[in-house]
Each structure stands twice: as structure tokens, then as C-alpha cells.
Amino acid sequence: MALVVEEAHGQRIAAATEAAQLLGARPGMRLTDARALDPGLQVVVADPAGDAALLERLARWASRWSPLVEIDGADGLRLDASGAAHLFGGENGLIADIQRRLSSLGLSSRVAIACTPGAAWALAHHGASAAQSCPVDATAARLAPLPVAALRLPPEVTRTLERLGLKRIGTLAGVERRPLARRFREADNPLDALDRMLGRKAEPLTAIPDDPPPRALLRLAEPVSDPAAAPQALDLLVPGLVKQLEARKLGARRLLLAGYRVDGEVAVAVAATALATREAKHLHRLLADKAGTLDPGFGFDGFALEAAWCEPLGAGQDGLIGGPPPALEVARLVDRLSVKLGPERVRRPQPRASHLPERASGWRPALEPAAECMAPPPTAPRPPRMLDRPEAIAVIYATPEGLPRRFVWRRAVHDVTRAEGPERIAPEWWRERSTARLRDYYRVEDREGRRYWIYREGLHGDGRGGDPVWYLHGLFG
Amino acid sequence: MPEYTGFSRKKLVLGDGEALPPIPPAPFVELGVSSPFSFLRGASDAIELVLTALEMGMDSIGIADRNTLAGVVRLHSAAKGAGMRPLIGCRIDPVDAPSLLAYPIDREGYGRLSRMLSLGKMRCEKGECDLTLSEVALHGEGIAFIAMPAADLDAFEAALPAMAAALPGMKHIAAAHLYRGDDLARIERLDRLARAHGLTILATNDVHYATPDRRPLQDVMSCIREKVTLATAGYRLNPNAERHLKSPAEMVRLFERWPHAIAATRAFADAIDFSLDELRYEYPRESVPGGRTPQQQLAHLTWIGASKRWKEGVPPRILKQLKHELALIEKLDFARYFLTVHDIVAFARSLDPRSCARDAAARRTARSVIAWALPRSTRRPATCCSNASFPRSGKSRPTSTSISSMSGARK
Numbered sequence: 001m002a003l004v005v006e007e008a009h010g011q012r013i014a015a016a017t018e019a020a021q022l023l024g025a026r027p028g029m030r031l032t033d034a035r036a037l038d039p040g041l042q043v044v045v046a047d048p049a050g051d052a053a054l055l056e057r058l059a060r061w062a063s064r065w066s067p068l069v070e071i072d073g074a075d076g077l078r079l080d081a082s083g084a085a086h087l088f089g090g091e092n093g094l095i096a097d098i099q100r101r102l103s104s105l106g107l108s109s110r111v112a113i114a115c116t117p118g119a120a121w122a123l124a125h126h127g128a129s130a131a132q133s134c135p136v137d138a139t140a141a142r143l144a145p146l147p148v149a150a151l152r153l154p155p156e157v158t159r160t161l162e163r164l165g166l167k168r169i170g171t172l173a174g175v176e177r178r179p180l181a182r183r184f185r186e187a188d189n190p191l192d193a194l195d196r197m198l199g200r201k202a203e204p205l206t207a208i209p210d211d212p213p214p215r216a217l218l219r220l221a222e223p224v225s226d227p228a229a230a231p232q233a234l235d236l237l238v239p240g241l242v243k244q245l246e247a248r249k250l251g252a253r254r255l256l257l258a259g260y261r262v263d264g265e266v267a268v269a270v271a272a273t274a275l276a277t278r279e280a281k282h283l284h285r286l287l288a289d290k291a292g293t294l295d296p297g298f299g300f301d302g303f304a305l306e307a308a309w310c311e312p313l314g315a316g317q318d319g320l321i322g323g324p325p326p327a328l329e330v331a332r333l334v335d336r337l338s339v340k341l342g343p344e345r346v347r348r349p350q351p352r353a354s355h356l357p358e359r360a361s362g363w364r365p366a367l368e369p370a371a372e373c374m375a376p377p378p379t380a381p382r383p384p385r386m387l388d389r390p391e392a393i394a395v396i397y398a399t400p401e402g403l404p405r406r407f408v409w410r411r412a413v414h415d416v417t418r419a420e421g422p423e424r425i426a427p428e429w430w431r432e433r434s435t436a437r438l439r440d441y442y443r444v445e446d447r448e449g450r451r452y453w454i455y456r457e458g459l460h461g462d463g464r465g466g467d468p469v470w471y472l473h474g475l476f477g
Numbered sequence: 478m479p480e481y482t483g484f485s486r487k488k489l490v491l492g493d494g495e496a497l498p499p500i501p502p503a504p505f506v507e508l509g510v511s512s513p514f515s516f517l518r519g520a521s522d523a524i525e526l527v528l529t530a531l532e533m534g535m536d537s538i539g540i541a542d543r544n545t546l547a548g549v550v551r552l553h554s555a556a557k558g559a560g561m562r563p564l565i566g567c568r569i570d571p572v573d574a575p576s577l578l579a580y581p582i583d584r585e586g587y588g589r590l591s592r593m594l595s596l597g598k599m600r601c602e603k604g605e606c607d608l609t610l611s612e613v614a615l616h617g618e619g620i621a622f623i624a625m626p627a628a629d630l631d632a633f634e635a636a637l638p639a640m641a642a643a644l645p646g647m648k649h650i651a652a653a654h655l656y657r658g659d660d661l662a663r664i665e666r667l668d669r670l671a672r673a674h675g676l677t678i679l680a681t682n683d684v685h686y687a688t689p690d691r692r693p694l695q696d697v698m699s700c701i702r703e704k705v706t707l708a709t710a711g712y713r714l715n716p717n718a719e720r721h722l723k724s725p726a727e728m729v730r731l732f733e734r735w736p737h738a739i740a741a742t743r744a745f746a747d748a749i750d751f752s753l754d755e756l757r758y759e760y761p762r763e764s765v766p767g768g769r770t771p772q773q774q775l776a777h778l779t780w781i782g783a784s785k786r787w788k789e790g791v792p793p794r795i796l797k798q799l800k801h802e803l804a805l806i807e808k809l810d811f812a813r814y815f816l817t818v819h820d821i822v823a824f825a826r827s828l829d830p831r832s833c834a835r836d837a838a839a840r841r842t843a844r845s846v847i848a849w850a851l852p853r854s855t856r857r858p859a860t861c862c863s864n865a866s867f868p869r870s871g872k873s874r875p876t877s878t879s880i881s882s883m884s885g886a887r888k
Contacts, residue, residue, distance in 0.1 A: 354711060374713075420662070425717060426717040426718050430708070438718075
């Protein structure tokens with residue numbers, strides 16, 4: 001049986017069972033080639049994402065043996081066993097425990113303990129036995145018979161080494177350093193790899209990140225089924241959470257109040273904020289209503305308040321002339337409205353880069369950060385009030401492209417005393433139909449001094465419809 | 478990837494090679510034209526521009542690519558092919574002043590403009606040009622300038638006094654209908670500004686493409702230039718498709734209030750007395766010592782070289798061939814080319830005695846006995862034994878020989 005991955009040039013074997021390897025299938029081979037050697041080859045599509053997720057779960061699980069676990073490539077884990085092995089009866093005991101537990105999960109494994117991560121990797125991948133622990137003084141001797149591929153260099157470097165006749169680590173270690181250093185100058189050079197392997201150069205492990213979010217806990221001696229319990233618990237929890245946020249210089253963007261019920265269920269209330277904050281009063285206010293609606297069931301025996309999403313927040317100062325800055329006030333209003341009405345119902349205007357006036361602005365959920373938008377070029381001013389839908393008007397004007405003289409809007413006649421324009425805006429050809437017409441915008445003022453923003457859609461003889469049509473699009477002042 | 482084959486430079490020939498009837502002068506001449514040599518800005522090639530202009534009844538057309546004269550040859554040949562008069566210029570973007578259209582008035586002005594561009598380009602990366610207003614002024618004699626205001630008129634107004642003082646050859650300010658809603662006020666302001674500095678406004682449409690249907694192409698090119706997609710380009714694109722060639726009648730209508738702006742284009746074009754036809758390759762004069770003509774110098778060097786090569790006397794057949802070739806070179810007035818290549822080879826030999834002329838043109842001329850006699854090529858010329866192929870080809874196709882050797886001499 002073999003696992004295959006889909007590639008640009010057909011399916012390629014990612015891994016093969018021993019039985020399949022005996023019949024000629026090799027990892028990296030094309031599936032068609034392997035099928036030619038062994039027509040009975042069974043194929044399953046590989047799931048790299050699933051494998052990676054499994055490896056990560058395994059890494060967390062492996063922290064039972066060592067506090068420092070690192071995921072290594074697609075199929076390896078590295079554990080820092082120093083000071084941990086004696087808990088399992090020495091290094092051999094640790095290896096036996098690892099092998100036993102992994103095989104009970106149905107995984108086959110190769111385990112090696114050595115004084116450096118590089119040496120352990122080499123022994124685990126290329127060593128003679130499936131499990132070995134290598135004493136410090138025997139490292140060089142144990143590594144010597146391994147192929148240079150065990151140095152874990154890029155394939156081309158390995159190939160160069162093999163072409164030079166340096167097929168074993170022992171041979172390489174015997175060569176004088178200077179000529180080697182002259183030949184391999186890249187970052188991944190065999191000398192460095194060898195040094196790392198033998199502990200002459202440091203290679204620290206990076207542990208899987210483990211940074212629990214700020215969280216305040218409250219355990220109750222007796223389960224309470226009173227609905228008022230949750231708001232009361234909130235009173236107690238918020239100061240604790242705020243203290244943690246302060247210590248870590250964080251501000252909460254999303255809060256999670258969890259009530260643990262005696263029957264094993266968890267009731268959760270969530271609130272989000274538009275600006276990172278750690279103000280106790282504000283946080284309390286956001287969650288207070290929702291906390292009251294948590295269903296106690298048979299009773300809560302514990303509460304947790306967690307800042308599930310935090311952002312760095314330094315200490316800020318309020319405005320000098322009393323009261324918080326207006327932006328903060330707006331953010332708090334947005335938070336309260338979002339909690340009451342639902343986050344998708346509170347929106348803020350968002351400028352967009354488009355020459356078409358009705359496309360130059362849109363809406364975004366208020367809790368989302370504002371998108372970057374380039375500043376519009378200096379053009380004729382836009383009216384402060386735009387109609388949602390331009391209204392057709394009848395206009396008397398000097399054809400073909402003269403200024404408007406008089407127009408009728410909502411059955412009222414307006415004599416144009418002043419006009420300025422046109423500002424010509426062509427359709428966005430990449431998203432509109434080919435029959436879309438350009439617009440000539442004019443600013444006009446009627447006899448009463450009222451100013452309007454009107455446009456003529458199309459030109460005479462532009463081949464996109466009949467006579468141009470006039471619309472009123474906005475009002476000035 | 479499929480290779481694009483069959484590519485050849487298009488040539489515009491109208492009227493089957495007969496002399497085209499002269500086009501009556503139009504009231505308006507477009508001077509602010511960008512061709513594709515304004516990289517990723519101009520969206521119509523020279524032939525398209527010329528054909529559109531011809532259809533509109535224009536008799537002349539300018540070319541002003543950004544910081545380059547690279548596109549002038551195409552426009553020149555296309556305009557000549559259509560019977561129009563090409564006006565050769567370029568658009569200069571000084572680092573410390575608004576843009577300028579620069580049109581050389583005469584041959585010397587063209588030389589200075591080329592030198593100015595070389596100066597600006599040699600000090601920065603390919604495709605860029607770094608010139609200051611004072612450098613433009615230094616090379617500005619014999620060039621007519623037109624100030625090209627950008628969208629921000631306040632900045633332009635602030636920079637104009639310095640420009641007018643630095644460039645006495647600047648008599649015009651370009652005015653264009655941008656269709657941004659304030660054209661009337663804008664052009665009126667430019668007109669006032671021009672008067673205040675003793676200048677005139679000059680109508681142009683800042684042409685980037687021949688016809689409005691080229692706008693999509695120009696938008697895509699702008700996106701490539703700015704490295705954005707169409708959906709995210711936003712205000713980087715032009716709001717409309719007005720940057721195309723407009724007919725003289727249309728321009729006269731647009732500039733109804735400012736007839737002097739239209740008249741200025743005609744006067745500007747008529748004042749230009751330069752054509753690319755005036756350019757000839759000029760060989761360096763240093764290769765000929767004083768008191769001799771180039772032909773005498775070549776004969777002198779040839780006989781010295783021949784006597785060195787054939788120590789026991791030049792064989793009669795070679796003697797005849799040499800005389801024949803010298804006569805031919807005299808007839809074609811070609812001696813300077815041989816002397817220049819001789820100079821180059823002599824210089825190369827002084828650096829490395831083994832080097833010999835290996836470039837294409839030298840290979841061609843190496844077939845001449847003269848090349849053999851002058852210590853240039855170490856290869857024995859074919860003409861020694863057979864009949865001269867060089868002189869024959871020279872006789873039948875003198876122009877082609879001269880062109881190919883010119884390209885070699887530039888190396």
C-alpha cells in the first residue's frame with residue numbers, strides 16, 4: 001500500500017509500506033512508474049494537513065516526558081531529555097516507555113537519545129537499531145558509519161559530498177577543515193552540521209508556544225442555581241482579570257465568561273470590543289446583561305472569565321481637559337451597541353478608492369479595524385448629502401455638451417443661474433457592462449441659491465443608447 | 478511557453494511610394510504626446526497615433542516621451558510615411574520643478590537635449606532620469622520649453638517664477654481640459670498666471686493614446702506600473718478616457734474662450750526648424766592628422782601596411798586590387814569609417830597584442846585587401862585569390878554597406 005499526493009505532473013508517492021517497497025514502490029516516485037512495477041499497488045490519498053494536526057496533538061501529549069517538546073519536520077518530535085530521563089528509570093527506561101506508549105497508539109517509532117539534537121536525529125533516522133541511547137563519549141564513534149545524508153543537509157550538498165567520495169560521516173570528519181570550509185560557503189555547510197552534531201556549536205530547541213490567555217477563576221463551595229449568581233461572579237472576576245491584563249500590558253478584544261455546571265455542561269457568554277481595553281467598568285458593563293441570561297441548569301459550581309483575544313496595550317492617559325478622548329467614547333458606544341444588537345448590526349462608514357461617487361464609500365462591521373484607503377485626488381467638491389439612488393430629471397441644455405440651463409426635479413422647475421463642470425467619470429470597465437455610459441457631473445445653483453449636483457449620463461452619439469439622460473445625485477448645503 | 482515569432486517592426490507606407498499630397502495646415506498641433514516609450518504610460522504606438530492624427534486632418538504631430546528620445550525614430554518614420562511633419566521633442570521631469578516639454582528648435586538644440594538626457598540617465602538606474610532645473614537650464618539653449626502643470630496648481634504657481642527665470646526658452650504653459658469639474662477656472666487661472674510672467678498658454682490634450690477605446694489598455698498598463706490589480710487600483714487610474722488625440726475642430730471648440738492657446742500651438746510648431754533627417758553619423762575627426770584628407774590618410778596607412786606585410790614587394794595582383802578598392806572607397810566617401818575602425822583596432826592592440834577585429838562590421842570589411850594591408854585582421858582576406866566581393870557588394874548596394882558598417886563603428 002502507498003500514500004500518494006497530487007502534484008502538478010500527476011500523483012506522486014509520499015510514503016509506502018514495507019511490502020510495497022519490496023515490490024519497487026519508493027517515496028518520491030511517480031505513481032504510474034510504481035504501478036508499472038507492481039500493478040497490484042493499493043493507493044490511499046495522503047492527508048498532510050491531518051498528519052500535521054496529529055503530530056501537533058502528539059507533541060502536546062509528549063510533554064508527559066519532557067517540558068520542552070519541538071515538532072521536527074513532518075514526522076519527528078524532539079524532546080529535551082536532560083534532567084527528565086531519571087524519572088522514567090534512566091535513558092533506556094525513557095526510550096522503552098516512549099516506544100511502548102507510541103506502539104499502543106498504533107504508531108511505529110524510531111527513538112534515539114544523544115547529546116545533541118543533530119546526533120539524535122541522525123541515529124534515529126539512519127542508525128542501525130530502532131532505539132538506542134548514545135553516551136556522550138561515544139557520539140563520534142557511533143556517528144562515523146552513518147551516511148552523510150544523516151547530516152540533514154540540502155540534497156544538492158549531500159550529492160556534492162557523495163561525489164567527492166565523502167560518503168560516511170566518519171570520512172568527512174577525517175578531512176581537514178580548511179579545504180572543506182573553502183568549498184562550502186553556504187549557510188547549510190557540512191562543517192556546521194558536523195559541529196552541531198558533535199556539540200561544538202549550539203542548536204537550541206524551540207518549544208511549542210504555550211501562552212495561556214489571561215484568565216480569572218472562581219470556584220464555588222456549593223452549586224448555585226440562582227440566575228443572579230453569574231452577574232455576582234462577574235463582579236468578583238473582572239478585577240482579577242484586569243489585574244492580569246495590567247501585569248501583561250494587554251487589552252482585551254474578546255471576552256468569554258464560562259459558567260461550569262454541576263452536570264458537566266459549560267454555559268458561555270461572549271462579548272467583543274472595538275478597541276483593546278482593560279477598564280474594569282467597561283468590561284463589566286459589556287458582560288453584565290449576558291451573564292444574567294446564562295442558564296444555571298442544576299447549578300454552577302465554578303466560573304471563569306477569559307480574555308480570549310488580547311492586543312498589546314500600554315498605559316494611556318485621558319484627555320487633559322477632563323473625560324476620555326472622543327475616539328475611546330465612540331469605541332465604547334460601539335461595544336455596548338454590539339453587545340445589545342449583535343456585532344453584525346453595528347456598522348461604520350468605510351471609504352473606498354473609486355472614482356464613482358456611490359462606490360467611494362461603503363460600510364464595515366464596527367468591531368472590525370478600518371481598512372486602509374488611499375486619499376482621493378483633489379477634485380471638485382462632493383456634496384455632503386447624496387441621494388441613495390440618483391433621480392431622473394428633465395434638463396434643458398445646449399446640446400451636445402453645453403451647460404444645463406433649467407431642470408425639473410420632483411415637479412419643481414429650477415432655473416440654473418450658475419453651473420460649473422463637467423467632471424467626467426467614465427464607467428469602471430472591468431466590472432460594468434459594455435453598455436455603461438460615462439457621466440458628466442455639474443455643480444449648479446438655482447435662482448434661490450440652492451446648489452445641486454446633477455449629471456448627464458452618456459454623450460450624444462456614443463453608441464451606448466439613445467439621448468443622454470440627466471439625473472440629480474446630491475445636494476449641497 | 479509559445480515563442481512569438483514573425484515579429485517585425487511595422488512600417489507605415491501610404492500611397493504606394495508616390496509623393497503624398499501636402500496636407501493643408503491645421504489650426505491646432507498636438508505637442509503633448511506620449512508613445513509607448515513613456516514606459517507603461519503611453520498606450521498607442523507611433524503608427525496608430527499618426528494614422529489617427531492623419532484622419533483628423535492634422536498636418537504635424539509632436540512626440541514628447543518621458544525623459545527619453547527613444548521613441549522619436551518610430552514617430553518620425555511613421556509621420557514621414559503618412560506625409561505628416563513630425564516634431565521631435567521629449568518630456569523632462571526635473572526633480573525640483575514641474576514637468577517640461579522640450580522641443581529642440583535646431584540641430585544644435587537637439588544635440589544639447591540628447592546630452593542633457595545622457596547626463597541625467599547615466600547617474601541613476603536604468604529607466605530613471607535625475608535632472609535638476611539648473612542642469613536643464615545649462616543645456617537649454619536652442620530648445621523651446623513648455624511648462625506642464627500637474628494637478629496641484631498652487632505648487633505650480635510657486636515654482637513658476639524660478640522656472641521662467643531659469644529658462645528663457647520657455648514661452649508657454651500647457652493647458653489641458655482634464656474634465657475634473659474645474660476646467661474653466663483652472664485654465665483661466667493658468668492664463669492669468671501665464672500673462673503675469675509674460676508667457677502664453679498652449680492647448681494640448683496630454684495625449685496618452687490615440688482613441689478613447691484604448692483606455693482599458695492604459696488602465697492595465699498603469700496597474701502594471703503601480704503593481705496593483707484593477708480592483709485595488711482606485712485613484713491611481715484616470716477617472717475618464719479623455720487623454721486621447723482630439724481633432725483640431727474639437728480642440729478649437731474646447732478652447733473657444735482662449736483662441737490664443739490654439740494659435741500658440743501653430744506658431745510653436747512653425748518655429749521649429751529641426752528634423753531627424755538632418756542627423757548623419759559623424760565619425761571622429763581625430764583619426765586624420767591635419768593637412769591630409771581622410772582618403773589621403775587611408776592611402777598613406779594602406780601603403781605603409783602593405784609594404785610591411787609583403788616585405789619583398791607587393792605582388793602585382795594585390796597592387797591592382799588595392800588600387801581598385803581605394804578608388805571605390807573614395808567614390809563612396811568611406812575612408813573615415815576605415816580609419817575609425819583602424820583606430821579602434823590599434824587601441825585594442827595596444828591593450829592586448831593578440832586581439833583582432835571580430836565584430837560584425839569588421840568581419841565584413843576584413844574581406845577587403847585594405848583591411849589586410851592595414852594591420853587589422855590576422856585572417857587572410859578572400860579577395861586575395863578570388864574576385865573582390867566587398868567592392869562588388871559595395872557597388873551594387875552602397876547604402877546597405879554603409880548602414881551595416883555604421884552600426885559596427887558605433888561599437
